[in-house]
Amino acid sequence: MTLVDPVNIRPQQQPPLPISSSWEEYIIEDMVVVSGRRLLLTDVKHKSVLLVDSQEGGVLSTVSVPCAPYGMCMVDAARAAVALPDDKRLQYVHVNGDSLTLGKVVPMGGHVWGVNVLGDRLVVTYTEPPAVEVVTHRFDNKSADRELFEQPLYVTVSRDRVFVSDFIKNTITMLSDQLQLLATFRQPDLLKWPRGIISLNDDQLLVCGWSHNIVLLQPSSGRMSAILERKDGVECPAALAFCHHSRTLDITPFFTTNSIKRYKLH
Numbered sequence: 001m002t003l004v005d006p007v008n009i010r011p012q013q014q015p016p017l018p019i020s021s022s023w024e025e026y027i028i029e030d031m032v033v034v035s036g037r038r039l040l041l042t043d044v045k046h047k048s049v050l051l052v053d054s055q056e057g058g059v060l061s062t063v064s065v066p067c068a069p070y071g072m073c074m075v076d077a078a079r080a081a082v083a084l085p086d087d088k089r090l091q092y093v094h095v096n097g098d099s100l101t102l103g104k105v106v107p108m109g110g111h112v113w114g115v116n117v118l119g120d121r122l123v124v125t126y127t128e129p130p131a132v133e134v135v136t137h138r139f140d141n142k143s144a145d146r147e148l149f150e151q152p153l154y155v156t157v158s159r160d161r162v163f164v165s166d167f168i169k170n171t172i173t174m175l176s177d178q179l180q181l182l183a184t185f186r187q188p189d190l191l192k193w194p195r196g197i198i199s200l201n202d203d204q205l206l207v208c209g210w211s212h213n214i215v216l217l218q219p220s221s222g223r224m225s226a227i228l229e230r231k232d233g234v235e236c237p238a239a240l241a242f243c244h245h246s247r248t249l250d251i252t253p254f255f256t257t258n259s260i261k262r263y264k265l266h
Contacts, residue, residue: 009216009227010266011249016259019052021059026050028252028260030072030154030196031241032080034095039241040080042069045256049082049093051100054243054250057259060098065091071114071125071154079103081122085111090124109133114154114164118177123162125152132164132179139179148173148181158199161219165194165207172197172207174219187224191215195254196239206249208237214251233261 019026019041027045034040034051038060041050047068051061067086075081080093088111092103110126117123123134130149131140141147150168157163161182162175170192172185193210200206205217212230214237217223228234228251238254242265251261 011228011232011263012266013233014248014262014264017052017054017250017262018057018259019050019059019257020057021050021062025256025258027254027256028239029068029070029254030239031250031252031260032072032074033241033243034074034077036243036245038095038098039250039260040072040074040093040095041252042072042082044068044070049080049100051095051098054248061100063093063100063102065102071112071116073116073122075117075122081115083112083115083124085113085127088112090115090122109138114152116155116157116162118157118162119160123155123157125155125164127151127153132162132175134162134177134179137179139175139181143179148184153195154197156197156199156205158205158219159202163197163199163205163219165197167193167195167210170194172205172217183219183222185217185219185222185224190224190226196237198240198242200242206240206242208240208251210236210254212236214240214249228263232263 026043029042031041039052039054069082071083082091090106094101111128114125152164160177164173174182191209196208207215213226214228236253241250249263
């Protein structure tokens with residue numbers, strides 16, 4: 001997707017996508033686009049991973065995991081890595097058509113929360129101890145020689161750069177693919193308690209702010225702009241996913257819900 005002009009962007013709210021299953025409500029912590037017709041969700045309330053029809057909202061498949069799942073990413077077209085902080089491990093989940101099955105489990109070196117793909121490796125965040133790690137290369141407060149992180153939650157990758165949201169410090173930290181500190185972005189009057197973060201294109205990110213907004217960040221300039229606010233129906237956003245094909249932005253709050261907020265980006 002080409003660069004979005006935050007001055008002219010006007011997201012158009014669409015009818016919400018209901019999540020239809022025998023469960024009445026969910027707490028969706030993260031979600032990713034599997035294909036044009038499928039979304040993968042982590043549900044904290046039921047300790048489950050859900051595969052959802054992104055057109056109708058029906059739950060196609062569900063797998064239970066040992067503890068509450070948080071961050072998640074697609075490792076390839078048929079496999080996701082899911083963070084299980086309480087168990088200090090990653091759980092692989094296989095996507096076979098409309099079915100989910102559990103794969104291998106990988107022990108991690110702390111309370112792993114966020115996960116994403118960096119080339120052929122995984123990059124993860126830990127909330128305890130606060131750190132970011134790529135395979136065996138860890139970047140923590142000792143590496144930075146200062147308290148850079150307090151509660152790093154989610155991580156995304158764009159053009160071989162790693163971006164981490166810190167819920168307590170109200171920061172987005174940019175690291176190189178070798179986990180060298182490149183920049184820290186902070187604008188507390190606009191972005192507070194950032195959570196979910198995704199790459200929109202090579203030089204723009206979308207960040208969930210518990211200040212009831214979705215913020216567009218351009219790393220090259222450090223500019224931040226709110227493209228969606230509470231008046232647009234955004235409240236305590238926790239997770240977001242963007243389908244480049246349909247230009248659909250999906251957002252879920254961090255409280256019990258039975259639907260996904262949906263917007264078109266033009």
